[in-house]
Amino acid sequence: MTSFIHRPQLWDPIPGVAFSFWAALAAVSALGIRYPLAMLPIIFMQLFYKAFWLLAVYLPLQSAGRSTSMTQGMLIGLVLDIVVIPWPYVIRQCVRKPGDHWR
Numbered sequence: 001m002t003s004f005i006h007r008p009q010l011w012d013p014i015p016g017v018a019f020s021f022w023a024a025l026a027a028v029s030a031l032g033i034r035y036p037l038a039m040l041p042i043i044f045m046q047l048f049y050k051a052f053w054l055l056a057v058y059l060p061l062q063s064a065g066r067s068t069s070m071t072q073g074m075l076i077g078l079v080l081d082i083v084v085i086p087w088p089y090v091i092r093q094c095v096r097k098p099g100d101h102w103r
Contacts, residue, residue: 037089047081050074 011019025042032039058071 043085050078
């Protein structure tokens with residue numbers, strides 16, 4: 001947090017937005033400890049962005065013979081997301097249950 005507030009230089013707009021987004025996501029994700037079912041959309045967002053990153057960033061880098069230090073963290077995060085998602089609940093509520101009607 002101190003690196004966010006006490007920076008030696010000003011943030012560039014795009015890295016500043018990205019850092020702010022990830023900081024907010026971490027704070028909201030902490031609510032998942034208290035309210036896990038209410039935070040399912042956040043967990044799914046984390047799962048999907050990590051999967052998309054691996055497909056769209058890591059695989060092309062690997063095929064070009066380049067690497068990144070973020071790969072291990074993304075893979076661990078992806079596996080943890082898969083493990084913590086209550087899949088029976090998700091299947092019951094999001095797959096088998098009929099959707100809401102549009103009015």
